[in-house]
Amino acid sequence: MRGVLQVTLLCFSWAPLLRRIAVLGAALTLAGHMGLLLFATGGPVFLEVVSVILSMAFIAVSVVLATGVMWRCISAPRTLRLVPYGRLKLLAGVLVAHLLLASLVAANVALFRLEAPATPQFPGSLASIFIGALAGASAVTLLFFLLSGTPYIAIAVTAVAWLGDELWSRLAVPFNLPARVGPLPLLAAATALAWSAFAAWYLRARRIAPPSWGSTRSGSARRIAEIHVSAPAAIGIQLIGPSPFARLRNAGLFIAAIVAVLLWGAADTPSSTRSVTTAMALSFFLLITSIFPFGITAGLAGRSRALWLRSGCSREQLFRVCERLGWRCLLVGASAVLLVLALAWVLVPHPTYACGRLLLEVVALEVCGLYVGLMSVRGANLRLILEVLTAVVGWSCLMVSLLATAATPAIQAIPIVLLLGALALRPIARLQWRELDWLICKPARLPSQALRPVL
């Protein structure tokens, strides 16, 4: 039992980043409820509501995004089979985490109803909220588990966006959306069936492969041995990996999935839940794309260590090489955003967002993220703080833009402020690279057997 509870706790906190996000979410939840208690009867409660919702989203994301991948990581080592009931304890722990998450969401909504009865309320029962949250989170976790061993992780990411948005719109705390709750018993039965089927496979599987973060096929990599690789290309491969074709394929799948969501949303009326869900899925895509250069450049300082002697480059030259790589990724991301926004503009006849401004905002966020990533040279702690800050700032900017009914001067100024920020960050990043200490800044490694002592 103790092992199961420890697995549950780990689901909310297995990576330092998620731990911080969960703590931030809890703090925001508390602040939101306090705000509601103080201001619900009189003044506007918009800000407090947003904090509650954001915090719920953060906590939900922290658990559902991570659990599937983490679970696969710790299920992969064969030594787990030597632990008595090891897989069963893992399964039970993860399931309890999901039940707890759904309870937290339902409790949050119940509290909201008590604190702000005057605001528009979602008409569904607490049971429907609980089951909706459980079903959404379970689907995401199981999808992530199953797909993180394959190159089709992009589909899982899109599914997260879609399911998360569905879940969000079902909870519908800040928006007076029409209720679209499906038949609850059916949803509950489907969730139970999914868990049972998964458990039957999981407990009997002879071998579970660890998550695959890139291509497992060496088609493009094989060329490296057979064809002469130029020094710059070799440096690029050392820094960001060997298989750009697999990455492009994954990006293509991601874009295709987002376009499918857009098509799905376009078939409904402007005021429908679907339309909002589509907008939210789009915002998720934009967020992922806008932090893409950060995700690439944040690891470069550590990985460039292997090139210090081999490439002959100085620290300053390595900074420039990494910066160029970051810009290349930024352009790829911006092109994807341009493509999706253009398709959204064509496919969705009633967009509630300004495509041009969003594109500019994403590019500005990308530039900022690129240099924040390059600044991550002081070890894991600072990197994690920067990761959280980047995700929160990016998400907040995009949400403000997407939810705003009119383009106020403040909203229009966001990309400009971000670009100015990026301009200021570049010299700081460059300065940090001049004194880069590879004893402190090491390549990050994935945890693989974190649970062995727990079990």
Add this chain to the structure above:
Amino acid sequence: MSDAVVSASHLGKAIQGNAILRDISVNATAGNVVGVIGKNGAGKTTLLELLLGFSPPTSGSSTLFGHPSLTLPASIKQRIGFVPQQDELVSYITGAQQLALTGSLYPHWNRALIDRLSRTWEVPLGQRTETLSAGERQKLSTLLALGHEPQLLVLDEPVSSLDPIARRQFLQQLLEIATDESRTVLFSTHIVSDLERVANQIWIVREGAIVWHGDLDSLKESVVRVSIRAHTTLPDSLGIMNALTCRADATRATVVVSDWHADAAGDLARRLDADIEVENLSLEDIFVELHA
């Protein structure tokens, strides 16, 4: 400019206020195999990484081929091969591809040497790097450091994951490299028998400081175990200079002494009215005594 290939002067490093290395001054010249020995956490890896310019020192300075480590030009870096303690292999590519990648970064790459060594060491070059065992990864990392035939080869615990046969082969290869008098090999280990087999110079690191550096033979000659059998009761203090450890009872004592001179035995016998027996120690015994 000095003829030292590797030189450190009062080198120190502190991370977040913790002193990792303190006031290290050492040199290594061409044609030598220098073994860096010390307990886990003594500072061996930090020392090697500071010497190679991976990390700026908190105090002092170091040079490689006369150039400051932190700002090594490309021409000097091409003369250095390094095998890190934790390999830096790229995932999702095969060993052969990793070799091709690294080879493309150097103007000179001895493919014949690499082919020969990979066959001798039985490195499965067709397998993806993440599927290799720890020992195979270590061998592959060593191949990556040898392909450009460096004049300075720095290896950070290169044999820790190898089986005894592979270790012997590897050390044999190291000896072959070292017979070329233009080359210098600097390697850290805590397997003393390996070091004894190949190194001719030794740096002993303890708690971030070099406690002994010089020829291996002179170390073995200068550190001895002195057995004392007195005819009367021994005094509380034996008054032996440079005593590293001392175990004594009423009439018998065993003392490990550094910087021992043969003349000292006669003086000691007269002073303590005792029979003195002096015994040379193996490197492993010396290492243990120095850390006692």
